[in-house]
Amino acid sequence: MQKSWIRGAVVSMLLGTDGGSVAANTSAPLPAGMPLEAFVAHLEHNRAQTPDGSMSWRTGEEIRLRDIGIAGHATRARNCLGDALRVFARGFPTVQSNSNVCVDVTNDEVHVSYRVLDPRIWPRRADAELTLGLIHGICSRYGVTRDAFLDLSFEHETDSAMRALAHHLGLTPRFGAETNRIILPASVLWNTRRDPARDDDVTAYGKRLDHALVELRNTTPVSQRVCELILTGMDRGMVSQAMVAGEMGMSERSLRRALAQEGQPFHDLLGECRRSVGLAQLVRSRRQFGEIALSLGYSDQTAFSRAFSRWYGMSPRELRKMGSEALKVIT
Known part of the structure; x- marks a missing residue:
């Protein structure tokens, strides 16, 4: 990101x-x-x-x-x-x-x-x-x-x-x-x-x-625009490659090609956003784990827990116990 x-x-x-x-x-x-x-x-x-x-x-x-x-x-x-x-x-x-x-x-x-x-x-x-x-x-x-x-x-x-x-x-x-x-x-x-x-x-x-917005769009890497759209839709549980492509006025195939040119596959960008947002929610909020999992687009809490254990070497529960120290140590 x-x-x-x-x-x-x-x-x-x-x-x-x-x-x-x-x-x-x-x-x-x-x-x-x-x-x-x-x-x-x-x-x-x-x-x-x-x-x-x-x-x-x-x-x-x-x-x-x-x-x-x-x-x-x-x-x-x-x-x-x-x-x-x-x-x-x-x-x-x-x-x-x-x-x-x-x-x-x-x-x-x-x-x-x-x-x-x-x-x-x-x-x-x-x-x-x-x-x-x-x-x-x-x-x-x-x-x-x-x-x-x-x-x-x-x-x-x-x-x-x-x-x-x-x-x-x-x-x-x-x-x-x-x-x-x-x-x-x-x-x-x-x-x-x-x-x-x-x-x-x-x-x-x-x-x-209008000109400034077009110039901004043309000079902003596609991967960065994708991350902004992922972050915008994250809490709504609406994040998908099809949704992002539609918001950008592109086909999914065109989006994949543009991201490939920047060496940033959609799956990697989605994972990066999920990792950052999920850690922030674990540490700074009192939301239940299942609620966080759904907001990040995971099908269930188990998939969410596995992903965070893989990324950070600790379970969501352990990360929450660390509190703000988790942000200093991990990020």
Whole structure:
């Protein structure tokens, strides 16, 4: 599994460094970015050093969309909140790899969720708070008030810092969830900006984002794109070569050929993702072994146990007993 990255002028602003080849120029080639692991670690360090538990969230609220690159420009050009959120989610891969932003409408609610898919990056509390704060800031630009938010959940566990965030938002978050998520009434999707953008700007930035996404796809190894899709579908129990090929708009035969050229068979990539995600779930969650086995796509717990004993020389039960030490010793 290749290293995850993040790019955009916001990286250098938050880290106080050059961020490793970052730029906000929407016409320039996509920069290489910096390791997401280093970025997340820096945010986590800052979170631990400040007595203000709402700092990460408030920093996210204050991020200027133009500082995250073309995805931000295309988002801020939209006149309707629903369009803005969907463009932000679609363009997020140009900002950060091995991550996922989804906008789902269920009945009369809209769920905006965010996850870092890379299981090697942990803890990531500050990153989740920063990104949901950024999404909260987008909603605020379209007149969504704080009392409109119906629910807020994080994948990390609670700590004393969360009291300050709850006070800041007037809403008590839930913790230990499957993803980081904001829930709003679906009616706010029709909210419009007070200063409508010109149609020409909407079209121009939309085209630039399309170009950036095509460029990203063409310059990203097929094996890396496959890993992202495997990680995205892992918890849904929907991972298969046919599913991944369909998501990439390829036949299974074409996918096998492309992966063979990179020396990365699908079976090996699936095993690598299962190994990383499974170890993370064993060590960082309380999920039962059978539940983890099913989420990874194993037919039963026995197959899961055999695979992990083969990979690590220890059973899932022994790995769980080791706790976080397993991550240090094995990875």
